[in-house]
Amino acid sequence: MSYVGEWWTILILHDCFDGFTRFDQFEANIGLSSSMLTTRLKTLVETGILAKRAYQARPVRHEYVLTDFGRSLRPILVAMAAWRNEQLAPSERAMILVDTETGREVDPQTIDPVSGMTVSDPRFAFRAGPAAGEQMRARYAVSDMT
Structure with missing residues (x-):
């Protein structure tokens, strides 16, 4: 929980698993203030969940990519989403996990x-x-x- 026990961190990780890597993408999608987002991203880099790397030289801009350690958190986020979906009627679920090849909804266990x-x-x-x-x-x- 010390790594992902904060709501904004979970949202950032969710975005990372959806392919987002750039500060402006996180900011627009999550709606977190830039100072708070900066703090959260810094913590995720310091804990080894994300790596920061330059993608532009002038001006220098960075992207944030999942490390192996960060990618290992995916089953935890999937389990949390599945747990919440179990409490909801199918019509009330905001997101579902699907097999991208078949489109079939998956019930992770x-x-x-x-x-x-x-x-x-x-x-x-x-x-x-x-x-x-x-x-x-x-x-x-x-x-x-x-």
Whole structure:
């Protein structure tokens, strides 16, 4: 959440996945003030989600492109959109995910590749991982007892 937990950041990333790369495109599409957009883009570059590169020399103008790390966030945004669409009637959905070759609407799922089950099944649960701190380990030690 520290990377994408802010509404404007999600909108910028959504635009990036739709092919936008330039400041003026983000500004026009999102409607965010230029100072706020500058701040958000700077943060996305600093966290390694976007890379800034010059596309024009005089005057110098930059575009913002997704890094591999940034592209790895796409399934998260897709899952968030799918979650919201589940709450809406089909006629109320502002955007849908489609297979571009067939036009068929897609219902994305996160699947465990070993069992083939969706990870929304209650049998899947979080536990403390190898890098968990003391507080996290204590939290999951309680849930391990239930």
